[in-house]
Amino acid sequence: MATAEQQSGAESISGERRFDRRYQIQLELRWKLIRRRKLQDSGVGRTIDVSSGGILFDASRPLPVGLNVELSVSWPVLLHNVAPLQLVVSGRIVRVHNHQIAVQMVQHEFRTAGLGGEKNHMLATAGRGPTLLGGSGPDLMKY
Numbered sequence: 001m002a003t004a005e006q007q008s009g010a011e012s013i014s015g016e017r018r019f020d021r022r023y024q025i026q027l028e029l030r031w032k033l034i035r036r037r038k039l040q041d042s043g044v045g046r047t048i049d050v051s052s053g054g055i056l057f058d059a060s061r062p063l064p065v066g067l068n069v070e071l072s073v074s075w076p077v078l079l080h081n082v083a084p085l086q087l088v089v090s091g092r093i094v095r096v097h098n099h100q101i102a103v104q105m106v107q108h109e110f111r112t113a114g115l116g117g118e119k120n121h122m123l124a125t126a127g128r129g130p131t132l133l134g135g136s137g138p139d140l141m142k143y
Contacts, residue, residue, distance in 0.1 A: 029044065029047060029057060031057070032042055043061075050073075054103050060099055062101075064093065064096075068090070068092055069088075069091055069092070075087050083112040083113070085111070089107070
């Protein structure tokens with residue numbers, strides 16, 4: 001008969017191995033397959049779930065496991081209530097099931113999407129309080 005410790009170890013091997021909480025949120029994204037620093041392919045998709053360690057998304061077709069990918073996700077929060085944000089993720093495709101692509105994040109950052117001249121001026125003259133991207137501002141992952 002197996003001990004509780006042995007059973008626990010067996011469950012972690014065959015069961016859920018992810019440590020980061022996943023948030024089911026559907027956001028539009030653009031993906032780029034990168035190999036040897038060259039663009040191999042690109043397309044559009046939609047996130048299925050997001051965590052601090054990775055993203056699961058629907059690419060509408062299978063993509064090759066092991067390749068590097070860059071994702072630009074349309075984020076549902078405006079910077080200073082003016083500028084649209086994008087979450088830009090660099091990572092590696094670790095799993096594919098039909099059209100669902102699992103990406104392990106290597107690096108991520110928030111960037112502002114393109115703005116018109118008047119909106120750029122509004123953003124540049126916005127208050128100097130805590131920013132959404134700074135450590136003292138609100139947490140963007142809360143929704």
